Amino acid sequence: MTKKPITRRRDAVATRAAILAAAHQRFMRESYDSVGLRDIAGDVGVDVALIGRYFGGKEGLFGEVLTSDERPLLSEGMTAETMPDHLCQLVTEDVNAERDHRMEMFIIMLRSASSPKAGKIIRRIMGDDILQPLADQIGGESAQWRANMLLALMMGVSVLRTVMESDGLNCMFESESAYKERLRGLFEAVLQA
Amino acid sequence: MTKKPITRRRDAVATRAAILAAAHQRFMRESYDSVGLRDIAGDVGVDVALIGRYFGGKEGLFGEVLTSDERPLLSEGMTAETMPDHLCQLVTEDVNAERDHRMEMFIIMLRSASSPKAGKIIRRIMGDDILQPLADQIGGESAQWRANMLLALMMGVSVLRTVMESDGLNCMFESESAYKERLRGLFEAVLQA
DNA sequence: TTCGCAAGTCAACAGATGTTGATTTGTTGG
DNA sequence: CCAACAAATCAACATCTGTTGACTTGCGAA
Numbered sequence: 011m012t013k014k015p016i017t018r019r020r021d022a023v024a025t026r027a028a029i030l031a032a033a034h035q036r037f038m039r040e041s042y043d044s045v046g047l048r049d050i051a052g053d054v055g056v057d058v059a060l061i062g063r064y065f066g067g068k069e070g071l072f073g074e075v076l077t078s079d080e081r082p083l084l085s086e087g088m089t090a091e092t093m094p095d096h097l098c099q100l101v102t103e104d105v106n107a108e109r110d111h112r113m114e115m116f117i118i119m120l121r122s123a124s125s126p127k128a129g130k131i132i133r134r135i136m137g138d139d140i141l142q143p144l145a146d147q148i149g150g151e152s153a154q155w156r157a158n159m160l161l162a163l164m165m166g167v168s169v170l171r172t173v174m175e176s177d178g179l180n181c182m183f184e185s186e187s188a189y190k191e192r193l194r195g196l197f198e199a200v201l202q203a
Numbered sequence: 204m205t206k207k208p209i210t211r212r213r214d215a216v217a218t219r220a221a222i223l224a225a226a227h228q229r230f231m232r233e234s235y236d237s238v239g240l241r242d243i244a245g246d247v248g249v250d251v252a253l254i255g256r257y258f259g260g261k262e263g264l265f266g267e268v269l270t271s272d273e274r275p276l277l278s279e280g281m282t283a284e285t286m287p288d289h290l291c292q293l294v295t296e297d298v299n300a301e302r303d304h305r306m307e308m309f310i311i312m313l314r315s316a317s318s319p320k321a322g323k324i325i326r327r328i329m330g331d332d333i334l335q336p337l338a339d340q341i342g343g344e345s346a347q348w349r350a351n352m353l354l355a356l357m358m359g360v361s362v363l364r365t366v367m368e369s370d371g372l373n374c375m376f377e378s379e380s381a382y383k384e385r386l387r388g389l390f391e392a393v394l395q396a
Numbered sequence: 397t398t399c400g401c402a403a404g405t406c407a408a409c410a411g412a413t414g415t416t417g418a419t420t421t422g423t424t425g426g
Numbered sequence: 427c428c429a430a431c432a433a434a435t436c437a438a439c440a441t442c443t444g445t446t447g448a449c450t451t452g453c454g455a456a
Contacts, residue, residue, distance in 0.1 A: 020422060020433050041317035043236030047414065057435050062415060121317040123366045124234035136367055155382070158363060158371035159389075165367075166359025170351060173316045174329055174358075178351035189348070196352075199392050213403050213452060240444065250405050255445060 026064050028054045033075050038114055042072060042122035072122070073131050076115065083112055083139050088147060094197035097160060101167045102190055105177075117172050120165060136161075148201070159200045167193070219257050221247045226268050231307055235265060235315035265315070266324050269308065276305055276332050281340060287390035290353060294360045295383055298370075310365050313358060329354075341394065352393045360386070 032053040036045045047068055051058045065071040085096050100113055109117075119136065122128040145157035170176050180189065225246035229238045240261055244251045258264040278289050293306055302310075312329065315321035338350035363369050373382065 022433065025433080040319065041234060041236060043234060044318055046412075048412085058414085059416080059436080060434065063434085068414065120362070123362070124314040124317075125237055126233065129366075133367055137369070141369065141371065154371045155385075158369060159386075161369075162359035162363040162372070163356065164359070165362050166355035166357070169313070169316070169358050169362060170355040173322075174326055176330070176334065176351060176354075178334065178347050179355070192348075193352075196389065196392060199389060215403065218403080239442075241442090251444085252406080252446080253404065256404085261444065 022064075025054065025056060025060065029056065029061060029064065029071070030075060030078060033071055034114070034118070037072065037075055037118045037122065040121065042125040042128035047071075069127055069131070072128055076118065076131060076135055079111060079115065081111055083115060083135075084143050084147070085112075090148070090201070093147070094194045094201065097164060097197050098190060098194040101164050101171075102193065105171055113168070116164070116168055120169055120173060156200055160197065163196060163200065218247065218249060218253065222249065222254060222257065222264070223268060223271060226264055227307070227311070230265065230268055230311045230315065233314065235261075235318040235321035240264075262320055262324070265321055269311065269324060269328055272304060272308065274304055276308060276328075277336050277340070278305075283341070283394070286340070287387045287394065290357060290390050291383060291387040294357050295386065298364055306361070309357070309361055313362055313366060349393055353390065356389060356393065 029050060032050045033045075036050055036053070047061050048058050050071075051061060061068075061071055065074055088096050100110060100116075103109055103113060119132045123132050141157055141161060144160060145153040148156050148160075167179065171179060179193075222243060225243045226238075229243055229246070240254050241251050243264075244254060254261075254264055258267055281289050293303060293309075296302055296306060312325045316325050334350055334354060337353060338346040341349050341353075360372065364372065372386075
């Protein structure tokens with residue numbers, strides 16, 4: 011008991027996790043092609059070669075950033091009634107504040123979707139883990155269309171706010187709640203059209 | 204008159220235009236970072252160095268792709284009444300068909316917005332040449348918010364269809380017009396909310 | 397024809413990219 | 427204390443990136 015691993019300096023799982031976290035941050039701010047493996051390794055204070063060792067390569071790392079998080083991409087306790095609130099809440103978080111992990115995944119995917127290598131991974135996840143579950147959750151006649159439309163709405167608002175860095179959606183109203191109310195109205199319009 | 208330039212093999216303006224066109228096509232399908240200058244030059248059948256000569260560099264070329272087209276980014280004869288139709292039409296064109304030039308610019312911007320260098324140019328154009336004119340066109344109380352929301356809606360649908368390559372919005376209805384009708388309803392909801 | 401100039405090519409640069417194998421270093425079990 | 431093994435580093439690779447200067451070639455005017 012004297013030698014309990016108090017401060018392990020060579021911890022494989024810890025460094026692996028650190029690399030994953032650093033990559034997450036980088037990919038959230040720049041596209042797949044813009045981020046270099048040396049940037050990520052530098053953030054952790056580690057040699058580049060480790061990334062190759064642990065993740066096989068850049069694609070492997072990116073893929074794991076998108077899939078390693080155990081938490082579901084869609085809220086679990088989401089019913090047809092609470093859905094507009096949920097989605098609206100998700101998309102209106104303070105840009106500079108700590109974000110919901112689902113929103114972070116969303117941003118990462120939006121940022122790198124145009125890179126051929128990253129695009130393949132992203133399109134699969136978008137389809138299997140977001141669109142399809144969303145459509146199932148919605149159910150009914152034109153569930154596919156509604157799910158696609160909801161996703162488009164969320165992506166549009168997200169792209170505008172984070173990628174295009176426009177703040178024209180936020181501060182144009184007398185109160186924040188009034189703005190959210192309008193946005194929620196749109197989500198409801200899609201669901202009930 | 205015997206030597207009218209029937210087939211000019213060394214035409215500066217023609218090759219310049221050809222390079223510009225090739226770049227346009229490339230940037231429409233991949234992101235700024237993914238596209239190499241040698242790819243573009245190869246399409247035209249020309250040496251890479253010419254791009255540097257004519258456009259100063261990659262950023263210059265990209266900037267000119269986005270600004271060289273004289274045609275306006277927003278329809279000129281667009282009134283408050285015809286706006287939903289216009290925007291809806293713009294965003295629902297056949298993905299494989301020949302696209303409206305405004306839609307093409309839109310896609311190019313969406314694709315490369317996450318690349319730091321290209322992003323600067325894009326955000327300026329988005330703000331000055333699209334968002335502001337759109338808000339002016341709308342007018343009234345919360346014109347800024349409405350313009351942003353319209354843009355978000357258009358971007359979302361565009362990203363979903365072209366970047367994410369989802370076709371869940373198109374073929375889920377009994378008729379194409381029914382799908383468009385619903386989408387137009389959303390645009391109207393934003394404008395009249 | 398011949399000259400000049402511009403159009404276009406060639407070659408090489410300097411830097412960054414992802415990736416790989418050999419090597420060092422720290423830790424742990426005997 | 428000392429081997430053994432994994433963690434981490436080092437060094438170099440091959441390739442691709444955008445960019446630059448010197449070179450060649452074709453066209454048109456005199």
